[in-house]
Amino acid sequence: MYVIRPFDPWRSPMCTCPKKYVLHPYTGCGHGCLYCYASSYIRNFFDPRPKKALKDYLVKDLEKLPPGAIIEMSTSSDPYTPPEADLKIAREAIREILKRGFKLLITTKSSLVLRDLDLLARFRDRVVVAITITTLDNRVASLLEPGAPPPEVRLRVVNALSRSGIPTLVRLDPIVPYVNDDYTSIAKLVEGASLAGAFQITSSTYKARADSLKRLVEAFPQVYTEIVEAYRAGEKICGYTYLRRDKRLEYMKIVRELALRAGVAFNTCRERFPELASRGFNCDGSSLIGRSSVTEV
Numbered sequence: 241m242y243v244i245r246p247f248d249p250w251r252s253p254m255c256t257c258p259k260k261y262v263l264h265p266y267t268g269c270g271h272g273c274l275y276c277y278a279s280s281y282i283r284n285f286f287d288p289r290p291k292k293a294l295k296d297y298l299v300k301d302l303e304k305l306p307p308g309a310i311i312e313m314s315t316s317s318d319p320y321t322p323p324e325a326d327l328k329i330a331r332e333a334i335r336e337i338l339k340r341g342f343k344l345l346i347t348t349k350s351s352l353v354l355r356d357l358d359l360l361a362r363f364r365d366r367v368v369v370a371i372t373i374t375t376l377d378n379r380v381a382s383l384l385e386p387g388a389p390p391p392e393v394r395l396r397v398v399n400a401l402s403r404s405g406i407p408t409l410v411r412l413d414p415i416v417p418y419v420n421d422d423y424t425s426i427a428k429l430v431e432g433a434s435l436a437g438a439f440q441i442t443s444s445t446y447k448a449r450a451d452s453l454k455r456l457v458e459a460f461p462q463v464y465t466e467i468v469e470a471y472r473a474g475e476k477i478c479g480y481t482y483l484r485r486d487k488r489l490e491y492m493k494i495v496r497e498l499a500l501r502a503g504v505a506f507n508t509c510r511e512r513f514p515e516l517a518s519r520g521f522n523c524d525g526s527s528l529i530g531r532s533s534v535t536e537v
């Protein structure tokens with residue numbers, strides 16, 4: 241296959257995703273998130289490039305997939321990265337995927353997903369959209385995710401999708417210690433996600449790589465020492481430096497408690513705390529396929 245691949249995050253034992261396939265219409269991403277993992281293994285990552293002849297390859301690849309397979313757009317880039325506003329290749333891919341009966345997970349930070357609401361709503365029984373929101377604090381978000389829309393815009397996207405009957409989940413992903421880990425701020429975010437109509441919160445802690453850690457401490461110099469110390473005390477897992485297990489568990493328990501209190505399901509991403517997951521809710525939102533939601537803020 242050329243552009244669709246089985247999802248295999250480096251065969252990480254930390255991943256709990258069900259069997260699925262992944263499509264990246266673009267190489268790289270313009271949202272420029274400081275914590276981005278993909279920038280450590282893809283050159284010029286923050287300069288997004290469209291995949292060449294995407295539609296031709298996509299159609300060939302789709303013919304080889306099992307009927308009804310789950311395809312995620314995308315796991316190592318954002319399908320609605322800025323050039324998509326003009327190029328519309330993600331939209332074209334969505335159309336090709338859905339008209340053939342496949343199931344689609346979209347993960348994005350961009351309000352551009354609402355441009356394709358007509359298409360997504362038509363196939364709402366086979367679509368789930370995950371919107372990543374790491375904080376509702378505009379100042380922190382503008383430093384952490386400089387190329388992405390502000391958090392309140394993303395919450396409005398969750399609401400618009402939910403009102404159109406498209407199941408949504410919010411990814412509080414990742415929590416970076418000393419940057420977006422304030423309890424009150426997390427509580428507001430979870431409450432906002434619930435009011436906007438999200439069915440589920442999926443959360444994780446930041447896993448350090450040399451390049452992303454450097455970006456983070458440069459952008460938040462006032463907590464440089466605390467962040468560096470937290471990861472110095474952490475553990476190496478599959479090429480990443482995780483926070484200490486007890487610290488990660490503490491963060492995930494906080495988000496879980498707030499999510500359940502707000503009436504939404506909870507799961508974690510690459511943390512390996514299966515005991516915290518709401519029963520029947522996969523980490524990636526695939527178990528939301530087929531649910532519809534109509535909620536107003």
Ligand code: SF4
Nearest residue numbers: 269271272273276317
């Ligand atoms: S939106 Fe995702 S892929 Fe794009 S820069 Fe941010 S973390 Fe990386």
